[in-house]
Amino acid sequence: xxxxxxxxxxxxxxxxxxxxxxxxxxxxxxxxxxxxxxxxxxxxxxxxxxxxxxxxxxxxxxxxxxxxxxxxxxxxxxxxxxxxxxxxxxxxxxxxxxxxxxxxxxxxxxxx
Numbered sequence: 848x849x850x851x852x853x854x855x856x857x858x859x860x861x862x863x864x865x866x867x868x869x870x871x872x873x874x875x876x877x878x879x880x881x882x883x884x885x886x887x888x889x890x891x892x893x894x895x896x897x898x899x900x901x902x903x904x905x906x907x908x909x910x911x912x913x914x915x916x917x918x919x920x921x922x923x924x925x926x927x928x929x930x931x932x933x934x935x936x937x938x939x940x941x942x943x944x945x946x947x948x949x950x951x952x953x954x955x956x957x958x959x
Contacts (some may be wrong), residue, residue, distance in 0.1 A: 848943040848959065849917050853908040854880065855928040855936040862887045866927045867910075869921050874959070876909040885933055905936065911943060911959050 855863060860877070867875065881902040890899050912920050921938055929935050948958040 848946060848956065849912055849914065850941040850943045851908075851910045851912060851917070851920055852941070853910070853936060854882070854905050854938075855908065855924070856930070857868075857904055857906045859928045863908070863924055863927045864876055866923045867920065870923050872910065872912065872916060872920050872923070874910070876893060878907045880907045880911070882906050884891075888895045892924070900942070900951040903934065911946060913956050 853863075857879075858882065864875075864877075868874070875894070881904055883903050890897050892898075908924070910920060921940070924938060945954060948955050948957040
């Protein structure tokens with residue numbers, strides 16, 4: 848079992864979600880997050896004044912998958928979220944020791 852965290856551009860969220868659903872990856876948690884990497888923020892103009900925005904809005908997907916779905920999950924996110932420009936995001940993959948479904952008490956693969 849693996850825990851996949853993907854940080855992507857908000858404009859790519861719907862396309863990534865739709866592609867994951869088509870690949871039968873239907874369970875995920877989505878959060879709005881802010882941060883910066885190489886972009887180091889940007890400047891915007893508002894009512895004639897220039898403002899420095901230090902953090903960029905991103906979307907964080909958290910997906911627990913069985914090992915046989917890992918490659919499909921990562922490939923789908925990379926294919927759909929990629930624009931080829933700086934700021935496309937990152938994917939982090941962690942081993943997941945255990946999962947417990949609270950409602951039924953199921954554990955492991957069956958709980959995902």
